[in-house]
Amino acid sequence: MNYLEIKTHNDLDKLKLYLAKNQYDEQENTVRKIIKDIREKKDEALFEYCHKFDNFKANKDNINVSNTEFEQALSQVTLEQKETILYAKEKIENFHRAFLPKSCIIEQNGAILGTRVTSVKKAGLYIPGGKAFYPSTALMTIIPAYVAGVDEIYICTPAQNSYINPLLLYIAKLYNIENVFKVGGAQAIAALAYGTQSIPKVDVIAGPGNIYVAFAKKLVYGDVGIDSVAGPSEVMVVSDNCEKLYAAYDLLSQAEHDANAKVYYVGFNKECINKISDKFFELAKTAKRSEITLKSSQNALFIQTTRELAGQIIDEIAPEHLELQLNDPYSFMNSFKNAGAIFIGEYSCETLGDYVAGPNHTLPTSQTARFSSVLSTETFLKKSSIIHYTHKALQQDAPYAIKFAEYEGLFAHAEALKVRL
Ligand SMILES: NC(=O)c1ccc[n+]([C@@H]2O[C@H](COP(=O)([O-])OP(=O)(O)OC[C@H]3O[C@@H](n4cnc5c(N)ncnc54)[C@H](O)[C@@H]3O)[C@@H](O)[C@H]2O)c1
Ligand SMILES: [Zn+2]
Structure with missing residues (x-):
């Protein structure tokens, strides 16, 4: 078990050292090669990578989900599944509509000055699908693009053995999105960034993914806009009590996403740390996705610290999801700035944010919450100044x-x- 005791300001160096060890040079090199190949050989390379990584023999006729595939998928979606999706859809739409930035003008010394908000024309949405299916991410990426008013929306998602989750296609159909490409990984990001014969070049790419997807987005940024480096999931729980062991369950809920997922527990006494870590490792062994949780649990970091230093620890790690299971969470919030999403109180577990709460679940990872924000309508909007x-x-x-x-x-x-x- 990875364990750090941070009792003084100087001890924070131990954490910095720990975080600096996370190197993924091999994956980054793989991604660089994939991007180069797609830029040079376009569809030819794209089809090869679909075959190599997703066992899908892609060609120009089957790369896009056909009407027949849509119809087949839609016929498989049950009434209960539709109701569940529509429940979440309404809540996520309401939230994103409420925070839609608007154009505005002011008058200063007789001049009319303003900000004109317009959407990008073309958005490429990445919906992951390697180790799990993510229809929830279909809602979380399509809704902000749709509410922002994007003209053309394209979806890329891996299709292992040509299969695409029917719920994802049901959601795409709800928004009249016809272009769903069966492409995943870095090759999907490169195709959306530079265009191939089959896939159009877009203005912004949004959506989370594994380490290959996250690196690819980082590397194409500048040639195309991105939401953030939304890579393998992370959660940090800060709690001042452990009677209910909720933290152990919440750590596991993120550990099951990916072998590269990262989970952190910050506690103020050793008894709690032992109790939560024991339960967490027990759950990781018996989890339904234990082939993943056995690996990701090795990345778990347990930190014993003081309430005064906890804020600095949060700012250093800048976790994607932060759960504050504390007595007075709101006053504690003044002690830190960096977190993708903040879940307050013992009943606000991260799973709610993943599916139904309303705010977006696509969030910056690997310390990028220092400067990046949650995916929102703003991801698909740009602002022009007006001067008259x-x-x-x-x-x-x-x-x-x-x-x-x-x-x-x-x-x-x-x-x-x-x-x-
Ligand atoms: N940050 C967020 O907001 C957020 C939200 C939801 C999910 N996630 C993360 O999304 C990820 C989903 O990952 P996933 O793997 O299930 O699906 P994915 O779609 O992200 O990745 C699958 C693709 O990875 C590529 N790939 C796999 N192995 C490779 C290799 N050895 N070399 C090159 N490319 C390879 C393949 O192209 C494959 O199509 C998880 O890490 C999860 O934690 C993040
Ligand atoms: Zn999750």
Whole structure:
């Protein structure tokens, strides 16, 4: 078991050292090669990788889910499944609508100044599907793109042996999305970033994935927009009591996603740490997905610290999901800034956020919550400035702008104003 005792400010170095050990050079090299191949050989490389990684013999005619496949899938979806999806859909839509940024203008010294919010034209959504199926991610990626008003939405998801989860296709159909490509991993991200004969180049790629997907998004960023580096799941539970052992269950709920998932428990006394870790490892051994949890549980880190230092530990790790099972969580929240999503109180377990609470479950991982945000409508929006002067407003501001232009030696800038005065 990985265990750190952080009792003084200097002890934080132990944590920094621990976090710096996480290196994935091999996977990064693999991803670089995949991106290069897709850029150079396009569909040819894409089809090869579909075969290699997902055992799907892709070609230009079967890479896109056909109408027949849609119909077959839709006929398999039960009434109960539809009701469950529609329940979550409504809650997620309401949340994303409520936080939709709007264009706005102000008037300053007679000039009209504003921000015009427009959506991107084309979005590529990645819905993972290697070790589990994620229809919930279909809702979590499609809804913000749809609410933002994206013109064209394309989906990529791995199709092992050509199979795609029917619930995912049901959700795509709810939003009239016809372009669902059976492509996963880094090759899907590269195809959406640079375009191939079969897959169009998009403006923004959003959606979570495993380490290959996360690296690929990081590497194509700049040529295309991304939501965040939303890689293998992470959870940190900070608790000041352990009577109910909830923390152990919550750690396991993230450990079952991926062998590379990371779970952290931060406690203030050794008894709690022992109790939670014992239960966690017991659950990891007997879990239904034990072939994954036996590996990911090896990444679990248990930290004993003080309440005063806990905030700094959170800021260092910047966990994707943070659960605060504390007596006074709201005052504790002043002690840190970095976390993808914050779950407050013992009843707000992370599973609710994954499926039905409403906020997005696609979140920054591997310490990127220091500067990245949860996936939202903003991922698919951009802001342009609006600047509109009348002659009177120009007369007021021009003398100052002319002086600035002269300080910078940019005399043509000054002239452009002078001719208008
Ligand atoms: N951060 C978030 O918001 C969030 C949300 C949900 C899920 N997740 C994460 O999404 C991930 C889903 O992972 P998954 O594996 O089930 O599905 P996935 O779709 O992300 O990955 C499957 C793809 O990985 C590629 N791949 C697999 N092995 C490879 C190899 N050896 N070399 C190159 N490429 C390879 C293949 O192309 C395959 O199609 C998990 O890590 C989970 O924790 C994250
Ligand atoms: Zn989860």
